[in-house]
Amino acid sequence: MLAQIQYRASGVIWMIGSIIEPVIFLVVWSRVARARGGEVGGYAENEFAAYYIVLMLVNHVTFTWIMHVFQSRIQFGQLSFQLMRPVHPIHEDLSDNVAYKIVQLTVMLPAVIILILIFQPKFNFEMWSLLLAVPAIILALAVRFTLEWTLALVAFWTTRVNAINQSYFAIIMFFSGRVAPMALLPVTIQSIASALPFYYMIAFPVELLLGKLTPAQALTNIVIQLGWLAFALMLLVSLWKVAVKQYSAVGN
Amino acid sequence: MIEFFRLANVFLRIGAMNEMAYRANFWIQTFESLLSMATALATIAIVFNQTDSLGGWQRAELISLLGVYFLVLGTINLVVSPSLGRFMEEVVDGRLDFTLTKPADAQLLVSISEFRIWKILDVILGLIVLSMGLLTKAEATSFASALVFGITLLAAGAIVYSFWIILATLAFWFIRIENITMIFWSMYTAGRWPVTIYPPWLKWILTLLVPVAFAVTVPAQALSGRLTFNTLMSAVLLAVALVFISRWFWKLGVKSYSGASA
Amino acid sequence: MVAAVLADGLHKTYQVPVRGAGIQAALKSLVHRETEAVQAVKNVNLEIAEGEVVGFLGPNGAGKTTTIKMLTGLLHPTTGIAQVFGYQPAKREHQFLMQITLVMGQRNQLLWDIPVIDSFDRNRVIYKVSKTDYEKTLDELVALLDLDSLLHKPVRNLSLGERMKCEIAVALLHRPRMLFLDEPTIGLDVTMQRKLREFITQYNQQTGATVLLTSHYMADVQALCKRVIVIHHGSILFDGYLDHLVQRFTAHKTISIKLSDPLVDLSGYGELITRSEEQAAFRIPNREAANFTSRLLRDLDIVDLTVEDPPIEEIIESVFNQSA
Numbered sequence: 001m002l003a004q005i006q007y008r009a010s011g012v013i014w015m016i017g018s019i020i021e022p023v024i025f026l027v028v029w030s031r032v033a034r035a036r037g038g039e040v041g042g043y044a045e046n047e048f049a050a051y052y053i054v055l056m057l058v059n060h061v062t063f064t065w066i067m068h069v070f071q072s073r074i075q076f077g078q079l080s081f082q083l084m085r086p087v088h089p090i091h092e093d094l095s096d097n098v099a100y101k102i103v104q105l106t107v108m109l110p111a112v113i114i115l116i117l118i119f120q121p122k123f124n125f126e127m128w129s130l131l132l133a134v135p136a137i138i139l140a141l142a143v144r145f146t147l148e149w150t151l152a153l154v155a156f157w158t159t160r161v162n163a164i165n166q167s168y169f170a171i172i173m174f175f176s177g178r179v180a181p182m183a184l185l186p187v188t189i190q191s192i193a194s195a196l197p198f199y200y201m202i203a204f205p206v207e208l209l210l211g212k213l214t215p216a217q218a219l220t221n222i223v224i225q226l227g228w229l230a231f232a233l234m235l236l237v238s239l240w241k242v243a244v245k246q247y248s249a250v251g252n
Numbered sequence: 253m254i255e256f257f258r259l260a261n262v263f264l265r266i267g268a269m270n271e272m273a274y275r276a277n278f279w280i281q282t283f284e285s286l287l288s289m290a291t292a293l294a295t296i297a298i299v300f301n302q303t304d305s306l307g308g309w310q311r312a313e314l315i316s317l318l319g320v321y322f323l324v325l326g327t328i329n330l331v332v333s334p335s336l337g338r339f340m341e342e343v344v345d346g347r348l349d350f351t352l353t354k355p356a357d358a359q360l361l362v363s364i365s366e367f368r369i370w371k372i373l374d375v376i377l378g379l380i381v382l383s384m385g386l387l388t389k390a391e392a393t394s395f396a397s398a399l400v401f402g403i404t405l406l407a408a409g410a411i412v413y414s415f416w417i418i419l420a421t422l423a424f425w426f427i428r429i430e431n432i433t434m435i436f437w438s439m440y441t442a443g444r445w446p447v448t449i450y451p452p453w454l455k456w457i458l459t460l461l462v463p464v465a466f467a468v469t470v471p472a473q474a475l476s477g478r479l480t481f482n483t484l485m486s487a488v489l490l491a492v493a494l495v496f497i498s499r500w501f502w503k504l505g506v507k508s509y510s511g512a513s514a
Numbered sequence: 515m516v517a518a519v520l521a522d523g524l525h526k527t528y529q530v531p532v533r534g535a536g537i538q539a540a541l542k543s544l545v546h547r548e549t550e551a552v553q554a555v556k557n558v559n560l561e562i563a564e565g566e567v568v569g570f571l572g573p574n575g576a577g578k579t580t581t582i583k584m585l586t587g588l589l590h591p592t593t594g595i596a597q598v599f600g601y602q603p604a605k606r607e608h609q610f611l612m613q614i615t616l617v618m619g620q621r622n623q624l625l626w627d628i629p630v631i632d633s634f635d636r637n638r639v640i641y642k643v644s645k646t647d648y649e650k651t652l653d654e655l656v657a658l659l660d661l662d663s664l665l666h667k668p669v670r671n672l673s674l675g676e677r678m679k680c681e682i683a684v685a686l687l688h689r690p691r692m693l694f695l696d697e698p699t700i701g702l703d704v705t706m707q708r709k710l711r712e713f714i715t716q717y718n719q720q721t722g723a724t725v726l727l728t729s730h731y732m733a734d735v736q737a738l739c740k741r742v743i744v745i746h747h748g749s750i751l752f753d754g755y756l757d758h759l760v761q762r763f764t765a766h767k768t769i770s771i772k773l774s775d776p777l778v779d780l781s782g783y784g785e786l787i788t789r790s791e792e793q794a795a796f797r798i799p800n801r802e803a804a805n806f807t808s809r810l811l812r813d814l815d816i817v818d819l820t821v822e823d824p825p826i827e828e829i830i831e832s833v834f835n836q837s838a
Contacts, residue, residue, distance in 0.1 A: 013431040017438040023454075024442050031449050032303045040302050118451075163280050163287075170291045179295050184302055262639040270628050350623040353586050355611035356640050510604065511526075512590040 015107050019056060019115070021178070026052035026119065029180065041184040047210070049121035051181055053112060054206045059178075060101060060108055061137055062144045062201060066093055067168070070152035071161045074247075083244065090149055090236075097145065124211035132218050136205045139225040144201040146232035156243040177203025183212075197228040259356060260364055264331075267367025281370035289377050292318050292444060307449035309476070312389040314446075317472040319382025321444050324408055324467050326374030332413055333433075334366035336420040340430055343423045343509075352506070359417070359502050386475065393475060400484060401474040407491035408467045414494035415463050417502055424505035436462055443468035466490060516600045518692055518724040519562035519585060524594035526555040526580050526748075554580040556748040558594070562726065564691070567718050569739030569756075570728040573834060577748040578728040582694050585726070586616050598692060612641060615690040619697035622681055624669045630680045631665045634687060641688035648687065654720075655683040658713055675706035682710065686717070693717075695727040699734055711737045732830065746834050763829050767803045770795040771810060772818035783810065792817075797824075 026048055033045040043051065073079045082089040151168055155161050173179050174189065176198040182190055193199045204221050207213050213221070272278075296318065300311040309317070339362040342348040351361050386393050419436065422429050439462040442450070447458050447465040459465040470487050473479040529549040555577045562568050572578050583589040584596050587603035587610070596603055601610035624633040638648045656662055659679045669677060678698065685693075695714070699707040715738060718725055729735060735742055735756070742759055744752040752759055768787065776791035784806055787795040798806045803821060810816060823829070 013435055016435050020438045020441060024445065027450050027454070028299060028306065028445055031307050032299060035303050035305060118453075160277075160280055163284055166284055166287055170287055173291060174294065174298075180298055185298060186301060258639060262636055266625070266628060266632050266636055269632065270625070345621065346618075347621050347623065349583075349586075349588055349616065349618065350621070352588055352606070353611060353614070353616045354640050355608040355642075361640070510588055510590050511528075511592075512604070 012107050015104065015111060018060070019111060022052040022056045022059075023115070025179065029184075041181065042212075043181060043183070044122065046120055046122040048181075049115075049119035050123050050210055051206060053115055053119070053121055054209050055177065055202065056115075057108075057112065058137065058140070058202055058205050058209075060104070062141045064093075064097055064145050064148045066097075066149050067152040067161070067165050071155040071159070074155055079247070083247075093149065094145060125209065126211055128215060129208050129211055129213070129218070132215075132222070133205055133209050136208055136218070136222055136225070139222065139229060140201050140205050143197055143225055143228045143232055146229065146236055147197060147201070150232065150236045150239055153239050153243050156247060172198045172201070175199060176201055177206060182207070197232070200225045200228055255356070256360060259360060263364045264367045267331075267365075268369040271367065271369045278370065282373055285370075285373040285377055288374075289318075289322065289381065292321075293381070295444075307446055309446050310390070312385050313472070313476045314385075315388070316382050316385030316475050317446060317468065318444060319378045319380070319385055320405075320472045320475070321468045322374050322378030323382060324378075324405075324412065324471070325440065325443075326371050326376075326378055327409065328412055328416070329368060329374065330371040331364055331367055332416055334368050335363050336416055337430070337433070338366055339420055340423045340433075344427055348509075352510075358506060359499070362420075363413075363417070382475075389476075391477075394477070397475060397477050400479060401471055404466075404471040404474045404479070404484065404487055407487040408471055410491040411463045411466045411487070411494055414491075414498035417498040418494075421498075421502050421505040424509045440464055440467075446472065463490075517561050517597075518564040518566070518599060519560065519726065520595070520597040521558050521560045521581070521585070522595040522597075524555055524558040524581065524584060524596055525553070525592045526577075526584060526589060527592045528552045528554055553748050555584070555591075558745070558748075558750055560743060560750065560753060562724060564724050565718070565722045566741060567714070567725040567727070567739050569735035569742045570726055570745065571730070571732075571735055571742055571830065572728075572745040573730060576745045578745055579696055580748075581745070582616075582696050582726070582728060586614060586694055587611070612688065613690055614692040614694065615685040615688070617682055617685045617693070617695045617698050619678075619700040622669065622677060624677070624680055624684055626670050627668050629666045629668055630661075630672075630684075633669070633680075634665075634684055637684055637687050643688050647689070651687055651689055655686060658716060659683055675702050675709075678702060678706065678710065682713070689721065689723075691723055693723055693725045693727075695725065697728055697730070699729065699731060707731070707733065708737075714738055732825075744830065744833060751833055759833075760823050760829055763833050764800070764823050766797050766799055766824060768795055768822045768824050769798055769803065769807065769810075770820045770822070771814075771816050774815045774817050778814060 029040070029043070029048040029052075030045045033040045033043065033048060038045055073082075079089075082092070148168075151164070154164050158164070174185070175193045175196050179185075182193060182199065182203055185193070200221060204213075204225070208218050208221075293315070296311065296314050299306060300314070304310070306314060339348070339351075342351065351358055354361060415436075419429070419433060422432070426432075439458065442454075442458055443464040447455055447469040450458065455465070466487050470479065470483060473483065528551070530552045532548045532550045558577070558581060570578050570581070580589065584591050585598055585603055587606045590604045598610065599613060601607060603610065624630065625636070634652065637643075643651070656665070659682065661679060661683060664672060664676050664680060669680065672680065682698065693714075699710055702710070711734060714725060714727070717723060725738075727734065727738060740755055742752065742754070742756050743750060744759070752762070771794055773792050773794070780786060780789065780794055783796065784802075785797045787797050789795075796806070807819065807821065810819070
């Protein structure tokens with residue numbers, strides 16, 4: 001029981017870490033809105049609170065950590081064990097990922113409630129957007145999970161995994177709506193973002209839930225998500241084949 | 253004092269060799285530091301694309317603030333955090349016993365045991381960005397401001413070090429506290445922005461609970477000439493107080509670890 | 515003359531949290547911490563003169579490490595006095611710490627990723643050893659322990675035995691007067707164990723350093739220590755010469771014979787331990803040993819006969835069992 005409490009405590013600690021960034025940007029952008037007379041980029045002061053709280057939740061649902069642990073998996077031989085099983089290792093990772101998130105909700109939800117009480121966000125939920133948000137979020141998770149699992153495979157070819165991960169996180173900071181809602185970014189960045197998968201992994205479900213999109217836009221984006229998912233899966237399958245071939249040849 | 257320099261000399265030399273030979277690669281470290289700085293600067297650019305001032309701070313001042321952030325963070329990550337991180341591991345695996353049977357002050361040994369030399373890149377980047385911000389500012393920085401900046405920087409160093417020691421000392425009682433240090437790092441990122449823009453409750457936390465305000469915002473305020481005499485005095489007094497408190501707490505921790513009766 | 519080590523009425527009691535099983539007990543423990551006192555060391559008295567090599571023997575959990583920790587200042591005794599060279603270890607005075615050294619079998623003070631010689635250098639500075647002394651001591655240790663090829667390798671590239679040799683060397687760079695060796699040979703192969711024992715003996719003879727060595731390997735104690743302190747359940751069971759230990763705690767002798775006629779019936783002579791065609795071994799109570807031997811020699815055609823004490827492990831086992 002004590003072990004459970006300690007485990008729960010570390011969950012709280014992890015969660016505090018993942019809340020801080022959205023809270024910081026929430027405050028920064030609210031101040032900018034205030035300085036600009038109450039609104040900037042189509043977002044009112046208390047809409048930023050809504051944006052970042054929803055962002056936090058969507059990020060929680062879609063995030064993965066596999067790129068941080070894949071290298072040690074190879075180094076310490078767990079990968080060899082996994083390759084011997086008849087099931088592709090990605091399944092185990094997916095179920096671990098989802099299970100962890102469900103458990104973490106017990107810590108996450110109270111935190112979200114507290115944040116709502118503190119920052120008084122303004123939500124614009126509509127029935128259709130809530131309904132569409134379900135497939136949007138599931139697809140977002142699928143795309144992000146597949147892409148990040150593929151990213152993790154670089155560990156087969158280099159030890160400089162940290163630098164690559166850091167680059168990835170820097171990119172998604174800007175292109176997935178974490179630094180700022182997409183509408184606040186320079187137009188060139190917005191266009192580039194629409195051609196990249198990152199917007200569809202996080203910012204799209206957030207904007208959908210906040211009522212920032214028309215049904216037409218939402219449906220188009222869902223189709224694009226499907227496209228990215230197909231691409232990501234193809235990329236994963238081909239890279240995995242190459243990776244395993246090399247791994248077995250070297251005989252780790 | 254001489255003792256400190258003698259020990260520091262050999263520890264730093266050995267720590268540096270360690271880094272250079274086995275752990276890190278200069279080019280990768282440079283890349284990571286530059287990427288980190290670039291991301292932060294880009295963030296400031298995006299914010300100032302939409303406004304001219306944030307909580308009264310101009311873009312140039314915010315850039316200086318970022319420079320101070322990297323400077324202070326880099327300095328701590330150079331020696332203090334890796335060393336105290338290792339101390340926390342050694343409490344768990346029992347190697348602390350070796351440290352405690354050495355004829356040298358344990359707090360000293362424990363504070364300088366590791367030297368991540370490549371973090372000097374963060375320090376240098378911080379200084380560069382800091383200067384850039386100062387140069388592009390509307391008014392020039394006065395010599396007095398620079399002097400006061402120096403004082404607040406020293407105070408910041410003392411405050412953050414003492415805070416770290418207090419945190420690390422907890423390892424004597426709560427053996428596995430690495431997770432708690434993680435909170436500190438997350439909260440520290442709030443220091444990239446002036447603490448004055450945060451709501452009061454968060455400002456309070458970032459001042460008294462996790463000394464981010466005194467570590468970053470206060471020196472930056474000194475540079476922009478916003479520093480009030482009261483704040484300056486608080487910083488200096490807090491620094492002195494924390495040095496003594498942390499030392500006392502550390503000794504308490506060692507006593508408790510060795511089962512001394514009260 | 516000041517004794518090297520003096521312990522008088524040393525006690526160490528730990529308060530260990532007690533937690534029952536089940537949810538109710540767990541919840542209760544959050545509110546009210548129940549502890550129970552565990553006596554790790556009970557009324558230990560010992561005196562070691564300078565230059566002695568003393569073995570501290572006992573099973574796991576007997577109190578050896580706790581006693582060593584009290585003698586090195588790592589633990590404060592609950593009651594009682596500990597003194598090393600007249601200093602109270604718990605005060606951790608620098609002059610005291612300069613004169614002792616601690617080697618722990620399972621743990622390394624050497625830095626993992628850097629060459630051995632750099633870890634040596636670090637200790638040289640910490641212990642304020644002069645350059646000349648350092649070079650002299652280093653040369654001696656390199657010669658005695660055969661470290662030449664190891665000095666410039668990072669510790670992680672060394673085998674377990676090589677690592678232990680370097681651990682001992684780094685611990686001796688400041689020429690301590692008192693060596694506390696806590697299970698230094700654990701996990702090492704037989705050859706390396708022997709080499710380390712030889713080194714310790716030589717070192718003691720050359721420098722006159724006092725050695726307190728804990729072990730649960732009998733071979734360590736037999737080879738190194740004339741004097742043995744046996745500790746179990748926190749109390750000292752025996753403190754004296756190894757031969758006396760054997761004498762006091764053995765009630766039996768092992769008598770082994772080699773026969774010319776393999777088919778001889780040996781029943782009725784005494785407790786047989788082993789029997790193969792031409793050889794047999796008996797376990798005979800001490801007082802009957804003489805009579806038994808003459809009987810054997812009279813009745814049977816014996817090619818060879820030896821009278822031995824049982825293996826020391828057995829003796830120690832029985833010592834522990836007696837006190838349990």
